[in-house]
Amino acid sequence: MQKDKKLIIYDIFFLIISLYFALLLKFDFNIPSEYMIFLKLSVIPVVVITLLLNKIFNLYNSIWKYASVEELVSIVYSVSLANLIFIIYSYLINYKFLENRYYRFPYTVHIIFWILSVLALGGIRFIYRVSEDRNTGEYKKRKSKRLLIVGAGDASAMLIKEIKKHKNFNYNIIGLIDDDKSKKRKMINGIRVLGGRDQIQKICMEANIEEIIIAMPSADIKTKRKIINICKSTKCKLKTLPGIYEMIDGNVNISKIRDVNIEDLLGREEVKLNNENISKYIKDKIILVTGGGGSIGSELCRQIARFEPKQLLILDIYENNVYDVQMELNYKYPELNKKIIIGSIRDVERLSDIFDRYKPQVVFHAAAHKHVPLMESNPAEAVKNNIIGTYNVLKCCDKFKVEKFVQISTDKAVNPTNVMGASKRFCEIMVQAFDEASKTEYVAVRFGNVLGSNGSVIPLFKKQIAHGGPVTVTHPEINRFFMTIPEAAQLVIQAGAIAHGGEIFVLDMGKPVKIVDLAKDLITLSGYEPDVDIKIKYTGLRPGEKLYEELLMNEVALTSTEHDKIFVEKPNKIDINFVEESIDEFKKVVNSDKEQIIGVIEKKVPTYKRKKYQKDE
Known part of the structure; x- marks a missing residue:
């Protein structure tokens, strides 16, 4: 407020000076006495008129340290209108008060006054802005x-x-x-x-x-x-x-x-979706996402919400994560009809009740245990959740006539060397067997590591860097395929749109990335120098861990699809009886010791090659 008063005082002073100098310039610095009389009659009206117009054009309400061309234009408008009113005023005052003494200012005076006024009023504000900039440190x-x-x-x-x-x-x-x-x-x-x-x-x-x-x-x-x-x-x-x-x-x-961030270095081109095909099987449909609170499951929910499903069912056993997803969807998609369901895919009665009550038409199955070392130590849990749990979902899809089922698989299912990968490979086998035996379309989508997902290497490295290191890498040559969470979810949905049943879709993961290079990039982006500020420590391969991941079965050729980032394996015909018998065997040994469980996995997943040293652990 104090600064506004100063501006008003400055404006008054410079308006008077501008009018006086306009007369001086017009009459070569020798103003006739009669014009001095009219100057005295005009000063107060001109100042009052200009100040009122300045107020109307918000010239005393602007924050002048942010002044720009818009404020300068306002000054031009205000001074121009004030001059116009001044000209009208000069006609009126001659008519009423001066009668025969006709001393109206020449038009040249008005033009000079206009120029000087714009320069003066604009200049004051420019000087004010510069002084503010200096005070706030721009010029330091x-x-x-x-x-x-x-x-x-x-x-x-x-x-x-x-x-x-x-x-x-x-x-x-x-x-x-x-x-x-x-x-x-x-x-x-x-x-x-x-x-x-x-x-x-x-x-x-x-x-x-x-x-x-x-x-x-x-x-x-x-x-x-x-x-x-x-x-x-x-x-x-x-x-x-x-x-x-x-x-x-x-x-x-x-x-x-x-x-x-690391996504900028490893990220890929934006995924181009065929929205028309996706809408055909999602819009106005009841969609169920299992594991909807996880990294991939939650992103599937976000992407599906964009396509206006009739209802989105989000199933998860862990209530904290799914609560976060619920709050986010409430904010971003307030009109979305959704239902949060807490339950386990291991509980077949609970699953049957969910399918019977809500009648889902499309199921995205993202619920799974995915941590390789943990599943090596706990193979029974991998069997219960990944194999038997998936079987329960597959059975419900058949029983309740679901239109389409999409299984989230992994590159670790290809020639697996660990329990987690083998369990996911058996899920792919079940998907193809159920597709042969059911009217439901069953497909699987296989891709590699997802940047920033729960339990992935990126969050671990960030924590280690925050603690000053060391950053732990299992082997200097180990590499992995990576894609972003949104890209993975979008391509899964797109694969579902082009599926006919029985396919294993393989997503284009680009080139593999060395984990040690990933660690070095993260350290550099955090403002440190690798092996100087933050050490990199090699810890050795973990049980079941490969140096290199594969994305397809070696003996099966991939064919392209209508989407340039999605490929497909030729469907294999697998007898549903093999799956049923295998599930019975898994159920019998699931509470037995580790060796018996792994023995059954080896028998049911021929491509599973267990590393020798694992048996001694």
């Missing part, structure tokens, strides 16, 4: 973070404007990077383009860059990954703007800048 460059922005397009232009507006970020923008040679040495909002990506390391070293923001929201993943790989070698703090498809409103602002 020595204490600011030295920033380099990669990208010199529309996003960078908006970002520069935002950074200059938000002084608390205290950035000193050193320059821009862009591969377009025509932009080199050009300026955007006062910031110069210094060169292409090949100059990043040199510029960072010479200019002591502390932070890099990658402002290329429309760039493809491959381009972004290459630039991030260049930037991470600079040891600068890396930040990025999310992709255009992540920014729903398309606006660029400070709040959307985030740290570069």
Whole structure:
């Protein structure tokens, strides 16, 4: 309020000076006495009129340290209208008060007064903004973070404007990077383009860059990954703007800048879905997701909600995770008809009651034990949950005439060397057997590791880095296939749309990634130097763990589908009687010792090759 009063006083002073100087300039600094009379009659009305119009145009309500072109336009409007009213006033005062003494100002005076007024009122506010900027520290460059922005397009232009507006970020923008040679040495909002990506390391070293923001929201993943790989070698703090498809409103602002994460380095192109095909089997249908509180299950629920199912049934034994999913869906999809069901797939009576009561038409089966070392130590639980539990769901789908069943499988089911992988391979066998014997369409979808899922290596590494290390890797050569949780869920749903029954779909996982490289990248992105600040420790392969994962059975060729990231194995005909007999055997030995349980698994899953040293544990 005190600052507004100062502005009003400044405006009064400069309006009077502007009017006086307009007369001086018109009459070559020798104002006739009669015009001085009219000046005295005009000063107060002109000032009052202009101040009132300034108030109407909110020139005393703006926060001037954020002033922009809009405020300058308001000044022009206010002064222009004030001059127009002043001209009308000069006609009226001559008519009523001066009678035969006709001393109206020449139009040239009004034009000069208009120019001086705009310059004076605008100048005051510009000086005020500059002084505010100095006080808030924008010009204290020595204490600011030295920033380099990669990208010199529309996003960078908006970002520069935002950074200059938000002084608390205290950035000193050193320059821009862009591969377009025509932009080199050009300026955007006062910031110069210094060169292409090949100059990043040199510029960072010479200019002591502390932070890099990658402002290329429309760039493809491959381009972004290459630039991030260049930037991470600079040891600068890396930040990025999310992709255009992540920014729903398309606006660029400070709040959307985030740290570069491992998903940016390993992530893949956005999945393009055939929404029409997906809608055909999800929209207005009753959908059941087992294990709906888990990493994949919860993401399936989020993706399914977009396609407007008639009802979404979310089944899980663990109430805490599924509660979080419920709260999220309540917020994002308030109109979604959903039902949270606490129960176990091991409880066949509970399952039958759920299927009988809600009549699901499509089932996504994501409930499973998935931790390899834990299942090696507890094979009975893998059998109870992964094998017998899945069998219970398969039976209910057949009994209650479900239209489609989609099994979530894993690359560890291919030539398995561990109990978890073998249990999931037997699930695939059951899926193909039930498809032969039932009117329900049964399919399985097989993919590798999912970035950031519960129990995956990424959260473990992050915790170890937060504690100062060491980061533990089992073997320097171990590698895995990775995809993001949303991508995995979207492709599972898409696979369900193109399924006819009996297929094992294999998702394109891209190239395998060395786990040690993943660890090094995470350490670097956290602002540390691998093996200097944070040590990497090799602990040896765990029981049942492979150096390399496979995504398909060696003896079966894959064929492509209508989606470029989904492939399919030729369906195998498996007798349902084999499954029924196997389940009986599993039930008989499930409470026996470890060796008996593993013996049955070896018999039922011919591709399971148990490592010799495991028997001695």
